[in-house]
Amino acid sequence: MNRTYHHGNLREALVDAGVALARGGGPQAxxxxxxxxxxxxxxxxxxxxxxxHEDLLxxxxxxxxxxxxQLMxxxxxxVGPDDPVPRAWARLEAIGRAYLDFARTEHGWFRTAFSGAGGHGGVKQAGPHPTDPGADPYLLLAARLDELVEVGALPADRRPGAEYAAWSAVHGLSSLLVDGPLRDLPEDEVRLAAQSVLAVVSRGL
Known part of the structure; x- marks a missing residue:
């Protein structure tokens, strides 16, 4: 259903419309x-x-x-209260599962998010990440990894660059499940794949 723009911020109204179209049709819409x-x-x-078009996308x-x-x-x-170390690992796993679930349930948004994505501000930053990561997935991942260091679950010397490995693993599986050869994988195999990838990430850290 078309929306009629009456007043306010037209740019936001256009982006809202684009987001609605992307949800069902992906970046092509x-x-x-x-x-x-x-x-x-x-x-x-x-x-x-x-x-x-590129500016809009x-x-x-x-x-x-x-x-x-926001889902992450x-x-x-x-994640409920627990001892700091198990809680930190559970929070890292929670954002990984959120990423996979988002990709599988919101195909259009997932494809659009990365087809028109600009460079993440967090990638360019030197030194500590911002205290408030907002809703930036990269910075949310960085915050969870920083938490692992803070509670003593991850040695500080293994922290640099960890976000690249973790993000690549989860995004790779997400892409394979949405648009790749794993898209018709039975649900029990999807669960196994998710568990395996997240476990490999944790062990690698």
Whole structure:
């Protein structure tokens, strides 16, 4: 159903429309004409806020990535109180499972999040990561790894670069399950694959 734009922030309305289209159709559905139509404004109006398709897709991708981050936050918050070390490992596993679940249940958002993604600010930062990672999946992962160091579960000298290995493993499995040769894997095998990859990440750390 088309949305009619009445007032407020038109750029946000266009991004909202793009996110709605991406959920069902992935990045291919995020085009200026379709987004303008969904928002109930003229095609020309969109060009006042976006220089072109890539600019629009990047904005929508950022919002889809934020959706992933919010799921990771909620899953982390659901980890009950425990001894610091088991809790830190459980929180790391929770965000990994959230990532896999998001990919499998929100195909459109998952594909869009990475098809139009810009460079993560966290990757470029030197020194400690921000205290508040917001809903950035990279920074949320970094925070969980930092927590492992803080509770003594991960030696500090093994912390640098750990996010690259962990992220690559979970994203790789997610992609294989969504768009790759594992997309028709039976559910019990999916659970085994997830458990195996997350266990390998933990053992590697």
């Amino acid at each position: 995020v085009v200026l004409r379709a987004v303008s139509r969904e928002a109930g404004v003229s095609h020309n109006a969109a060009y006042r806020h976006f220089t072109g 990047a904005a929508v991708a950022a919002r889809c990535t934020e959706q992933l981050g 936050i909620s899953r982390t918050a659901a």
